[in-house]
Amino acid sequence: MDTVAITGGTGHLGSELVRLLKPTHQVRILTRRPGTDPEVEWVQGDLATGQGVPETVADAHTLVHAATWSPTAQRGFAHPVDFWRSPPDVDVDGTSRLLEAAAAAKVQHFLYVSIVGVDRPTMPYLRLKHTAEELVSVADVPWSIARATLFHWLLDRMLGRAMRLPVLPLPGALPVQPVDARDFAEYLTECIRNGAGGRREDYGGPEVLSLREAVRTWQSARGRTRRVFNVAAPKRLRRIAADMTCPGGRRGKTTWDEWLHAHPGD
Numbered sequence: 001m002d003t004v005a006i007t008g009g010t011g012h013l014g015s016e017l018v019r020l021l022k023p024t025h026q027v028r029i030l031t032r033r034p035g036t037d038p039e040v041e042w043v044q045g046d047l048a049t050g051q052g053v054p055e056t057v058a059d060a061h062t063l064v065h066a067a068t069w070s071p072t073a074q075r076g077f078a079h080p081v082d083f084w085r086s087p088p089d090v091d092v093d094g095t096s097r098l099l100e101a102a103a104a105a106k107v108q109h110f111l112y113v114s115i116v117g118v119d120r121p122t123m124p125y126l127r128l129k130h131t132a133e134e135l136v137s138v139a140d141v142p143w144s145i146a147r148a149t150l151f152h153w154l155l156d157r158m159l160g161r162a163m164r165l166p167v168l169p170l171p172g173a174l175p176v177q178p179v180d181a182r183d184f185a186e187y188l189t190e191c192i193r194n195g196a197g198g199r200r201e202d203y204g205g206p207e208v209l210s211l212r213e214a215v216r217t218w219q220s221a222r223g224r225t226r227r228v229f230n231v232a233a234p235k236r237l238r239r240i241a242a243d244m245t246c247p248g249g250r251r252g253k254t255t256w257d258e259w260l261h262a263h264p265g266d
């Protein structure tokens, strides 16, 4: 069995990928907090320091790099500081460390997980993801980059936090194309099977919704009735939101409504 090493294998996407790969591959996970699943080879480490990186890549055929550190995603809302800076230690420094180690270990496929729309990054976190993509694309290791749109879990978390406000001003016309991390994980298994192939087709959810529709569906599934005020979105924001969708790309099958009903709370 080929070994697939995964960073971020404990996260929302990574845990789905691990579940899909276990029957056919030896799966190794780099994590700060190893789990107990005996079918997984756990490497305790930290991309921010480089601990565990050589052990993660040793004898691995494929390395899937899905670890990330987004303060906005962790909190579920953007703090003013997130518009100013984002810590680079995992997404840029950690990616560099992994690339160097993967090249030295002759890894045959470095698969980097990224985000639709990072070509024209607006937030510091997205700039880090874009920088990481650039590092991957010039590295001395065969690579692929697979981008996805916003995951359902994150939209759910963000709306859950936003709905704590007494009233919510919402640029309701903005487009959003949320995708199930499980559907995207299936696509990643296809990328792994196909081997290194450069930029892969972008991957998004089955529907492009307006933010207004997405919120309405969320409120109905979660039984919430917070008052929402529609505000006009500036042209620049509309352009950014549209860049983060991929109506012409590959599409998952799980709709936002289906996902919400299958996941009663974050």
Ligand SMILES: NC(=O)c1ccc[n+]([C@@H]2O[C@H](COP(=O)([O-])OP(=O)(O)OC[C@H]3O[C@@H](n4cnc5c(N)ncnc54)[C@H](OP(=O)(O)O)[C@@H]3O)[C@@H](O)[C@H]2O)c1
Residues within 6 Å of the ligand: 007, 008, 009, 010, 011, 012, 013, 014, 030, 031, 032, 033, 045, 046, 047, 048, 065, 066, 067, 068, 069, 073, 090, 113, 114, 115, 116, 129, 147, 148, 149, 150, 151, 152, 154, 181
């Ligand atoms: N969320 C979205 O909407 C979205 C959309 C498109 C693409 N993506 C991309 O998909 C990938 C996975 O995202 P996700 O939403 O599944 O992430 P997530 O659930 O927030 O998981 C983050 C993962 O990163 C690992 N990690 C964080 N800091 C680390 C460190 N210092 N050293 C080693 N590992 C570290 C965590 O592992 P431990 O805590 O176990 O150490 C965890 O497994 C990322 O590349 C992300 O940019 C996300």
